[in-house]
Amino acid sequence: MTITRRSFLAATGIGAATLAVGCRPAQESVTAAAAHPVPIDTLPHERTWMAWPSDASIWGRWLQPVQRDIGRIATTVARFEPVTLCATDSAAAADARAECGPGVTVLVSIPVDDCWMRDSGPVFRLDGRGGLDTIGLNFNGWGSNQTHDKDRSVAELVARHAGVPFSAAGFVGEGGAIVADGDGTVMATESSLVNRERNPGMTKAQVEEAVLAAYGAKAMLWLPGVADRDITDDHVDATSRFVQPGVVMVQRPPAVRTDVWAEDARAQFDILSQATDAKGRRLRVIEVEGPDAVRSNDPGFVDSYVNYYACNGGLIMPEFGDTAKDEAARATVARAFPGRMVVAPNYDALALGGGGVHCVTQQEPRASQ
Numbered sequence: 503m504t505i506t507r508r509s510f511l512a513a514t515g516i517g518a519a520t521l522a523v524g525c526r527p528a529q530e531s532v533t534a535a536a537a538h539p540v541p542i543d544t545l546p547h548e549r550t551w552m553a554w555p556s557d558a559s560i561w562g563r564w565l566q567p568v569q570r571d572i573g574r575i576a577t578t579v580a581r582f583e584p585v586t587l588c589a590t591d592s593a594a595a596a597d598a599r600a601e602c603g604p605g606v607t608v609l610v611s612i613p614v615d616d617c618w619m620r621d622s623g624p625v626f627r628l629d630g631r632g633g634l635d636t637i638g639l640n641f642n643g644w645g646s647n648q649t650h651d652k653d654r655s656v657a658e659l660v661a662r663h664a665g666v667p668f669s670a671a672g673f674v675g676e677g678g679a680i681v682a683d684g685d686g687t688v689m690a691t692e693s694s695l696v697n698r699e700r701n702p703g704m705t706k707a708q709v710e711e712a713v714l715a716a717y718g719a720k721a722m723l724w725l726p727g728v729a730d731r732d733i734t735d736d737h738v739d740a741t742s743r744f745v746q747p748g749v750v751m752v753q754r755p756p757a758v759r760t761d762v763w764a765e766d767a768r769a770q771f772d773i774l775s776q777a778t779d780a781k782g783r784r785l786r787v788i789e790v791e792g793p794d795a796v797r798s799n800d801p802g803f804v805d806s807y808v809n810y811y812a813c814n815g816g817l818i819m820p821e822f823g824d825t826a827k828d829e830a831a832r833a834t835v836a837r838a839f840p841g842r843m844v845v846a847p848n849y850d851a852l853a854l855g856g857g858g859v860h861c862v863t864q865q866e867p868r869a870s871q
Contacts, residue, residue, distance in 0.1 A: 567851035573601030621676035645699025686780030691727025809858030
């Protein structure tokens with residue numbers, strides 16, 4: 503396994519949350535605003551939202567290393583755009599401010615369980631009138647596999663703080679499970695959305711209808727994914743991303759790798775190489791080759807170059823200690839995003855925890871785009 507947030511949690515002694523599994527939300531007010539599109543995440547941002555991890559029962563001995571990584575990411579993003587970081591209480595906020603410094607705004611009014619703001623936070627949309635609204639994906643702790651008493655409310659509280667309307671989607675999911683091109687097309691893995699822990703009783707067609715309504719999109723590209731092997735059930739943003747409408751970037755593993763994650767990545771590349779989007783364009787696929795070796799020997803280490811985060815004038819991606827592959831990936835990403843400064847900090851503790859920089863950030867786009 504390569505992406506194992508679940509195995510990491512199990513290794514630190516975390517049991518599954520004893521909360522009810524996700525079901526189809528009763529509130530489906532999203533249908534009235536179905537034409538509101540989620541813009542591609544490379545458009546200019548008003549700010550970036552993040553969350554400060556402070557629960558030792560989740561992270562165990564890795565809490566401080568992960569906090570250092572979150573601080574490093576927050577201060578790096580803050581070089582390019584404002585960052586607002588949510589902390590669960592005054593003590594956590596003090597730790598966050600000490601780690602991040604004055605360049606990052608820290609709030610205590612939005613308590614959090616963990617750092618995965620991409621999944622728990624709201625998805626911002628353009629409202630068609632020069633403003634924004636938000637959609638919440640009814641976060642349920644990745645199918646009640648982790649405590650989320652606080653994180654279940656983060657999406658609505660962030661929207662309220664940002665002063666934009668909020669509504670609930672007609673399905674349960676996470677922000678990292680779906681990526682949008684802002685031009686009518688979204689993509690996701692089937693394993694992460696069509697499953698009993700998030701959307702029991704919903705067919706694939708029903709999930710697709712709900713996703714398209716929530717994202718203001720017309721076409722959905724389904725990728726197979728990998729079920730029941732990590733806590734996310736294989737989020738698409740670890741393997742495949744939209745660079746711009748009609749262009750995707752996919753990370754493929756070295757030829758020697760034959761694990762389920764490697765085979766899934768190859769399947770995603772093959773499917774997207776033959777796919778067309780909502781506008782009938784044949785997708786152009788940019789290939790990024792994954793590293794041959796990383797600094798960690800843990801099988802749960804997430805070695806994803808494409809889990810990058812594009813911010814105003816910059817792009818943040820990881821480096822894993824494989825000099826040749828790191829440099830090749832950075833060059834490929836820089837060519838795909840001309841004019842952006844590419845920064846590659848070390849956040850190995852976060853990668854060992856099952857995620858990357860895209861997983862811990864959520865962009866608030868500028869209005870009037």
